Amino acid sequence: MFDTLETQIIQTLTTAGINAQPWSGKADELFFRPNYTPFVRIIIESVDFQPLSPYSYETKFQFSALLFFKALREEAEGAYPLITNIINALVQQTDYNVEPVKVDLLAHESGSFVYRLIFKANGRYVVPYTDDVIVSQINVEAMP
Numbered sequence: 001m002f003d004t005l006e007t008q009i010i011q012t013l014t015t016a017g018i019n020a021q022p023w024s025g026k027a028d029e030l031f032f033r034p035n036y037t038p039f040v041r042i043i044i045e046s047v048d049f050q051p052l053s054p055y056s057y058e059t060k061f062q063f064s065a066l067l068f069f070k071a072l073r074e075e076a077e078g079a080y081p082l083i084t085n086i087i088n089a090l091v092q093q094t095d096y097n098v099e100p101v102k103v104d105l106l107a108h109e110s111g112s113f114v115y116r117l118i119f120k121a122n123g124r125y126v127v128p129y130t131d132d133v134i135v136s137q138i139n140v141e142a143m144p
Contacts, residue, residue, distance in 0.1 A: 005061060018038070038082055058122065066116055087100050103115060
C-alpha cells in the first residue's frame with residue numbers, strides 16, 4: 001500500500017520530467033541539500049483507515065513533496081513552474097485521488113530554496129486474506 005502510492009508518485013513525477021526520489025534516511029538528513037537541483041523528496045506522513053467491510057478499508061493519506069531548487073539569482077521565480085507541474089502531474093494520477101493542500105517555503109539561503117507541497121490522497125486497501133486453517137495446530141485429543 002505505502003510502496004504502491006510512493007512508487008506511483010515517483011513514476012508520475014519522473015514521467016513529467018521531474019527528478020523525484022522517496023526519502024528514507026535519518027530524520028536530521030531530511031533537509032540536506034541534494035547534489036543536483038531541482039530535486040523532489042517524497043515523504044508519506046500519515047494514513048487513516050476507515051473500515052468499509054471486513055478486510056477492506058478506505059485509506060486517506062497525507063504526503064509531502066519537498067522541492068529543492070537553486071536559482072541563479074536570489075529569486076525563486078523559476079521554482080513556480082515546477083511547483084505547478086508537480087501539482088498538475090499528481091492531481092491527474094489515476095489510481096489515487098490526489099488533492100493539493102498547501103505550499104510552504106520552508107527555507108531559502110543564497111539562491112537555494114526548499115518548498116513543501118502538501119497533498120491528500122485517498123484510495124482503498126484490501127487486506128490479503130486466506131481461509132486456510134493449519135491442521136497441525138489443532139489439538140485433536142482436546143476435542144470432546
